[in-house]
Each structure stands twice: as C-alpha cells, then as structure tokens.
Amino acid sequence: MTKESTYSLTNKQLSAVIGDEPNFIANLSNAAALLFENLPTINWAGFYLYDSNSDELVLGPFQGRVACIRIQNGKGVCGSAYAKKESIFVEDVNQFPGHIACDAASQSEIVVPLIKDGRIIGVLDIDAPITNRFDEIDQNYLEEFVQILLDPSII
Numbered sequence: 001m002t003k004e005s006t007y008s009l010t011n012k013q014l015s016a017v018i019g020d021e022p023n024f025i026a027n028l029s030n031a032a033a034l035l036f037e038n039l040p041t042i043n044w045a046g047f048y049l050y051d052s053n054s055d056e057l058v059l060g061p062f063q064g065r066v067a068c069i070r071i072q073n074g075k076g077v078c079g080s081a082y083a084k085k086e087s088i089f090v091e092d093v094n095q096f097p098g099h100i101a102c103d104a105a106s107q108s109e110i111v112v113p114l115i116k117d118g119r120i121i122g123v124l125d126i127d128a129p130i131t132n133r134f135d136e137i138d139q140n141y142l143e144e145f146v147q148i149l150l151d152p153s154i155i
Contacts, residue, residue: 007141010038014148029061031149035126036063043105043129047114048078049122057082057122064127068102076100078123081111085120087143089134093127103127110134112142116150 001009014034018027028047035045046062048071057071057078074083077096081088089110090096096109106127114122124146128134 003137004141006038006040007137007145010034011141011145011148013038014145018149025061027149031124031145032061032063035145039126041128041130041133042126044103044125044127047122047124048082049114050082050120060122062125065103065105068100071100077109077111078125081113081123082120085113085115087112087139089139091134092131105129107131108133110138110142112139112146114146114150 014031017030017034021027032046036042039045044062044064044067046064046067047060048057049060050056050073051058054070055073057073059067059069071078073079077088077090077093078100087110089108091108093106093109106129108128108131110126110133112124113120114124124142126134126142
C-alpha cells in the first residue's frame with residue numbers, strides 16, 4: 001500500500017470506529033490505537049491535552065512506551081506545535097532545539113494541534129524510530145484525521 005492509501009483507509013476507519021460516540025477520551029483511545037496499528041515504522045502515537053490550571057500539556061490516551069506526563073507550553077516539539085497552533089514535523093529530533101526525549105529510540109516526530117471552535121485543546125503526537133519518517137503527506141492526512149476526530153466529539 002502507498003502512504004496515501006494507508007492514510008485514506010485509516011481516516012475512513014476512524015470515521016467508522018468513532019461513529020456517533022460522544023465520549024472524547026474513548027475516541028482518543030481508539031484513534032491512538034488505530035494509528036499505532038496502521039502506520040508503519042512508528043513507535044508511539046497518542047495525545048497530550050491542554051491543562052489550563054498548569055498551562056501545560058498533560059498525557060492523554062496513547063499507544064507505545066511509557067511517556068512524559070507533562071510538557072510545558074512552548075517546550076519540545078509538542079509544546080512548540082501547541083504554542084504556534086500549527087503542525088510540526090521534525091526529520092531528526094536530535095537536531096530540534098529543546099527536544100524532550102521521552103523515548104531515546106525516537107528519531108523523528110510529527111505533532112498536529114487539536115483545534116476545536118478556534119480553541120486549541122491539545123496535540124496529536126507520533127514518534128518514529130527512524131529519521132526522516134514524516135513529511136507533508138503525513139501532515140495533510142493527519143490534519144484530516146484530527147478533523148474527523150474532533151467533528152463528532154463533545155468537548
């Protein structure tokens with residue numbers, strides 16, 4: 001399968017899996033599992049959700065190894081994507097200033113913000129154990145994935 005066909009199928013599966021389910025955490029959980037199962041050459045897929053009390057991203061549903069629990073707003077790839085309100089993919093995390101190494105095996109990363117009604121509520125984070133894993137194709141399809149995920153949810 002091509003990268004595009006894998007993502008197209010994954011996005012269709014997400015729509016089917018979440019259906020009319022209104023529980024956001026349940027949907028995030030299944031979304032993380034779907035990405036982890038479908039995307040080749042990744043070692044972590046999950047979500048960090050914004051906690052306004054601490055102004056930090058806090059670990060949400062994920063698949064993969066144990067992860068950092070809190071990420072400061074503006075720090076690392078996740079915090080940077082959150083602060084900028086835009087997707088970021090990093091070809092080599094060892095070259096990213098301030099990268100937070102939750103898993104030393106991760107070599108590249110993509111982060112997509114979760115924006116609902118103009119308000120950023122968290123980020124989707126995916127890591128890979130190889131460099132140069134992510135590109136604009138990943139970004140485009142993952143941004144679509146996030147929109148599918150957010151549309152039916154009650155947040």
